[in-house]
Amino acid sequence: MALTGIEILKMLPKKNCGECGVPTCLAFAMKVAAGQVEIDACPYVSDEVKETVSEASAPPIRTITLGSGENKFVFGGETCLSRHEKRFEHPTGIAVLLTTDMDDGDIDGRMDRFLALRYDRVGVELKADLLAIKDSSGDAGAFTALVEKARSKCPDAALILMSEAADVLKAGAEACGEHVPLLYAATESNADAVAEVAKDTGCPLAVRGENIGGTAKLSEKLQADGFKDLVLDTGARTMKSLFEDQIVCRRAAIKHKYKPLGFPTITFPCEMTDDPFMETVVASILVAKYAGIMVLSDLQGDLLFPLLLERLNIFTDPQRPMVVQEDIYPINGPDENSPVLVTCNFSLTYFIVSGEIEGSKVPSWLLIKDTEGLSVLTAWAAGKFSADLIAQFVKKSGIEDKVKHRSIIIPGYLASIKGELEEELPDWKIQIGPREASHLPPFLKKWSPED
Ligand code: SF4
Numbered sequence: 509m510a511l512t513g514i515e516i517l518k519m520l521p522k523k524n525c526g527e528c529g530v531p532t533c534l535a536f537a538m539k540v541a542a543g544q545v546e547i548d549a550c551p552y553v554s555d556e557v558k559e560t561v562s563e564a565s566a567p568p569i570r571t572i573t574l575g576s577g578e579n580k581f582v583f584g585g586e587t588c589l590s591r592h593e594k595r596f597e598h599p600t601g602i603a604v605l606l607t608t609d610m611d612d613g614d615i616d617g618r619m620d621r622f623l624a625l626r627y628d629r630v631g632v633e634l635k636a637d638l639l640a641i642k643d644s645s646g647d648a649g650a651f652t653a654l655v656e657k658a659r660s661k662c663p664d665a666a667l668i669l670m671s672e673a674a675d676v677l678k679a680g681a682e683a684c685g686e687h688v689p690l691l692y693a694a695t696e697s698n699a700d701a702v703a704e705v706a707k708d709t710g711c712p713l714a715v716r717g718e719n720i721g722g723t724a725k726l727s728e729k730l731q732a733d734g735f736k737d738l739v740l741d742t743g744a745r746t747m748k749s750l751f752e753d754q755i756v757c758r759r760a761a762i763k764h765k766y767k768p769l770g771f772p773t774i775t776f777p778c779e780m781t782d783d784p785f786m787e788t789v790v791a792s793i794l795v796a797k798y799a800g801i802m803v804l805s806d807l808q809g810d811l812l813f814p815l816l817l818e819r820l821n822i823f824t825d826p827q828r829p830m831v832v833q834e835d836i837y838p839i840n841g842p843d844e845n846s847p848v849l850v851t852c853n854f855s856l857t858y859f860i861v862s863g864e865i866e867g868s869k870v871p872s873w874l875l876i877k878d879t880e881g882l883s884v885l886t887a888w889a890a891g892k893f894s895a896d897l898i899a900q901f902v903k904k905s906g907i908e909d910k911v912k913h914r915s916i917i918i919p920g921y922l923a924s925i926k927g928e929l930e931e932e933l934p935d936w937k938i939q940i941g942p943r944e945a946s947h948l949p950p951f952l953k954k955w956s957p958e959d
Pocket residue numbers: 520521522523524525526527528529530531532533536549550551552
């Protein structure tokens with residue numbers, strides 16, 4: 509149960525010294541309770557208090573970190589059932605399966621696609637995150653060789669090591685060095701041996717039961733043995749049962765604070781169908797319904813990209829509009845005679861407008877003004893895309909050094925500010941663009957700075 513500000517205040521030294529960056533202990537306690545600062549920011553609290561507060565304020569679904577250095581993959585840490593209540597914290601990890609009985613061509617192809625299928629969207633790199641390396645024969649040498657190959661070829665991939673045999677998992681974990689992998693999996697038959705490997709190597713451990721009840725039982729036992737970093741596989745391999753289990757796990761952890769299920773899940777669309785399209789459909793449901801990680805049989809651009817976009821949309825904060833950076837964006841290789849357009853930084857507007865300009869093949873400069881993610885008319889109505897602010901932005905943007913002419917195209921919906929903008933930018937000719945982005949290509953093809 510989370511602590512209140514007053515409960516936290518009782519544990520603070522009450523020096524009111526401000527060294528934590530907050531003027532008083534009371535204000536600090538309130539911020540800790542609200543999750544805005546860490547208890548560690550006060551240099552005077554004891555380790556015991558730190559532990560008490562950290563435990564009490566930990567999310568109901570534990571946060572698990574894999575990898576190392578800059579190549580960390582974090583999942584779990586969720587605090588709500590529905591995205592609109594707050595936000596979903598850590599995007600579902602997408603893993604691709606490699607097995608020791610695949611031939612080199614298959615393995616290299618999957619690794620090549622893991623590295624190649626990366627997309628830039630709204631300034632975010634969209635990509636798969638993990639390689640799931642499965643031991644098919646109990647051969648520790650072959651398994652370790654594949655782990656080493658994965659580490660050297662795909663250094664930014666987090667790893668899932670999959671074997672029934674504790675000695676194989678141990679050899680694989682040691683081959684990872686500092687790069688922390690997920691060990692998969694402790695089952696009823698091997699739990700003690702695999703738990704020993706997890707204890708020795710300090711790696712998070714996946715738990716797989718026959719069903720959700722068996723998984724909870726095993727998780728409870730491992731927690732009682734001191735394991736904190738667990739990942740759940742309820743064993744479900746049909747869409748109906750997996751869907752139900754995902755919801756039960758999440759509800760039990762968040763609504764009922766049921767500790768044995770208070771961990772992120774790992775799921776296996778790759779084991780649920782042989783049809784790549786159906787596998788993607790299953791995966792798309794799991795992105796929305798709480799999977800911590802999902803393991804796919806392969807990566808194909810046409811199937812992966814929509815999945816990545818879905819994930820991006822679901823795991824963005826619904827209270828913050830998606831934005832692109834305020835800047836000058838060159839499109840189609842513009843020069844000093846190319847048209848200059850200005851619009852807002854709502855990402856959807858940016859992508860639609862830049863897409864139409866790109867499609868027109870007319871070299872252009874696109875000026876993106878920071879409107880805090882509001883669309884053109886909303887930003888104008890909120891006073892964030894007014895003539896004086898646009899003028900200030902145009903002057904400081906540096907566009908005057910990039911073009912010889914002094915003509916700027918504003919969105920058609922802002923035609924009413926033309927006069928004001930002419931007063932603010934007396935050296936510039938203000939041109940009214942089309943209202944709809946889809947009309948930009950013919951507009952740009954006929955454009956002249958003298959229009
Ligand atoms: S640093 Fe600690 S003692 Fe000082 S004001 Fe902050 S919470 Fe209080």
